[in-house]
Amino acid sequence: MNPQPLLSICIPTYNRAGFLRECLSSIDPAELEGSVEVVVSDNASTDTTLAVLEGFKATLPLRYFVQSENFGPDRNFDAVVASAQGEYCWLLGSDDVVEPGGIRKLVAALTSLRTDIVQFGYIQGDLHLLPLHRAAPPAGHVGATSEAFSAHLAAQPNMSLLFTFISAYAFRRTVWMARQELVRTWIGTYYIQMFAMHSALAAGASLAAIADCLVVARGGNPNEFNTIPGRFIALDARTITRLIREVHGDRPALWQAIGEPFRRSYPAKALIHVAANGGLHYIKESREALLRLGHSKTLLDGLMLLERLKLLSTVKWLLDSRRRAFKKIKSQGSPA
Structure with missing residues (x-):
């Protein structure tokens, strides 16, 4: 045997x-x-x-x-x-x-x-x-x-x-x-x-x-979550909420602890990118979890305000322009 x-x-x-x-x-x-x-x-x-x-x-x-x-x-x-x-x-x-x-x-x-x-x-x-x-x-x-x-x-x-x-x-x-x-x-x-x-x-x-x-x-392997802006954030926020409540007894210390690596994976600029690229509804549905995980209420309210003022398209244009500029600089290489 x-x-x-x-x-x-x-x-x-x-x-x-x-x-x-x-x-x-x-x-x-x-x-x-x-x-x-x-x-x-x-x-x-x-x-x-x-x-x-x-x-x-x-x-x-x-x-x-x-x-x-x-x-x-x-x-x-x-x-x-x-x-x-x-x-x-x-x-x-x-x-x-x-x-x-x-x-x-x-x-x-x-x-x-x-x-x-x-x-x-x-x-x-x-x-x-x-x-x-x-x-x-x-x-x-x-x-x-x-x-x-x-x-x-x-x-x-x-x-x-x-x-x-x-x-x-x-x-x-x-x-x-x-x-x-x-x-x-x-x-x-x-x-x-x-x-x-x-x-x-x-x-x-x-x-x-x-x-x-x-x-x-x-990385970069397309799936049903990473090809749709904001869907991964919503999945992770929803999962963490259930995890902390069902497994860890909704302890505030766990919200704070898990919030730190969560914000490293999804910093403020990631939320701005999601909102500018059509995924603001995922941020809205995750609002409670995002706040408990340490994201700023000012940031979330600001994104909602930009939507009401119809300025998210302008934010997207600015982000795209910045990305194109960095890509051009990178392709040209460092000056001698």
Whole structure:
């Protein structure tokens, strides 16, 4: 009988055959050492995903499952974790790639830290995985007190490291499976993984973070949220509101703590850009959450005033002009 793997690399995917090939190619078999398995849940893809998976069966300890229909990302995340056999799971985005040595570093961290959740950093790339910037959590064990947890959340550089980005942490499989009935109440939120991690932490799960960046996140991949100005802000504001109220008891300290990385991801200039590009209604519907997360009432009222005065089109023209000017300067290069 084979021993239980330490880690299951759990990859949910749908119609990303090309990206999935890059993702699987980044998993170095030499780093698996018999303690890591790769599990893929294909959400009824209609492209060549199945052929890609078949092509890696000879080189990776790979198991894969094909769903009978596309039942959305949240159910697919739940399905791939349920199918895993490892002590720990790493939900890895099928359009992301593992950094060289990343699996070895993660296995070492899981072995030495033995916490329920291990958080780590990532490199943000563009659509072609060219690196843009790095983001990592502050390293160390996070204390069991609510003050320490709040401080850890407040120190995150962006929303992604609040457990919204699936590829930036690993967790004990029992953390997810022990509360699976609760987790499934969050299907349809697009953030089932965030609710799962926060509910575990609120119940006393242990957390440690390392500052290493173990994965490259692919950016610029169009989806139903990032192609519509303001829709992502509304989704995140709505999700955070539900998360704090349902999981954390509506504690003011959590609004303040989560508000800091939220405003780093969505600063005032991002709200102005959204309003100028037709997404003001998303800001309106998120007004209460935006205020509780620390955005200025003056800013929000000012955007509404610009709409009433029919000046948002002027703001858009100014922003577009500024962007074109910067693009021209960049294309010309620095003067000799």
